[in-house]
Amino acid sequence: MIQKTLHAALLCLLLFSAQPFCRAAEDSLSSTARNEGFSISEIPDSIFLKMQGKSWHKGCPVSRSDLRYLKLLHVDENGTERQGEMICHKSIAADVVEIFRALHAARYPIHSIRLADDFDGEDEKSMQANNTSCFNHRPTSNGALSKHARGMAIDINPLWNPCVHITGRLAGRIEPANARQYAKRDKVSLKQNPAPVTPGSLCHRLFSRHGFRWGGTWKSLKDYQHFEK
Secondary structure, eight states: OHHHHHHHHHHHHHHHHHHHHHHHHHHHHHHHHHHTTOEEEOOOHHHHHHHBTTTBOTTOSSOGGGEEEEEEEEEOTTSOEEEEEEEEETTTHHHHHHHHHHHHHTTOBOSEEOOGGGGTTOHHHHHHTTEEBOOOOOBOTTSSBOGGGGTOEEEOSTTTSOEEEOSSTTTTOEESTTOHHHHOOSHHHHHTSSSOOOTTSHHHHHHHHTTOEEGGGOSSEEETTEEEO
16 A cells, blocks of 8 residues: 555656646747758858858868858748858857848848859859858959958848949949949939848848948948848
8 A cells, every 4th residue: 555655656646747847848849940041150160161162162261160151041932941051260150140030020122042062152153043151262353362262241132232342443334233223322222122121121230239330331332132241
C-alpha cells in the first residue's frame, strides 16, 4: 500500500514539473519560428571560398573575422517571401538585421538580397539586377575605396534607386545604366516606382534611426540606393 502511494505521488510530481518544461519548450519553438530567416554568423568556409577573387581581394581593408554572414528574409515586389543573404561588417550586423526585420514585417518590397559574388563582384551587374547588397572590395566610380570594401554600406533596390551624378567629369551618368526611367524623382515617376527611397520614407527612417547616412542628400551626386556608416 505504501509503495503504491509513493508511486502515485512520484507520478504526480513528474507530471506537475513537466508542465513548465513543456511551456518553456513551446516558448522556445515559438521564438525559433519568429527568428526563422534572420541570423548572424561568422563567414562559413564555403562562402569565404566563393568570395575569393570576386568580392574579396588581396589587400582587403577588413579581415574575415571583421565580417559577418547574415540571413535576411524579405518580400519581393510580387509579395513572395524570399531568403536573402548578405555580408557586412560585424559592427553593423545587429543594426542591419533589425532594419531588415522591420522592412519584412512591413512587407516592404526588396527585389533580391544576394552576395556580390553571385555577380562576380561586378557592381554594375548586381545593380542592373536590382540586387540589394553590402560587402564588396571595390573602388567607387571616382576611384576611391568604397565603403562597401569595409562592409559599412548597403545599396538597396539599386535599379529603382539609382546613383545620379550631378557635377564633375561623370555629370549625367546614371548607375546602373539601365535605370534611366527611375532616375526621375518627380511625383508622377515616384508613383510608378515599386519602392523609391525618399526623405521620410520607411526605408530612410529605419536606416537613419540606426545611424546610417543616406546618399540621396549628397551634392555632387544623388546616390538614392546608398546608406553608409
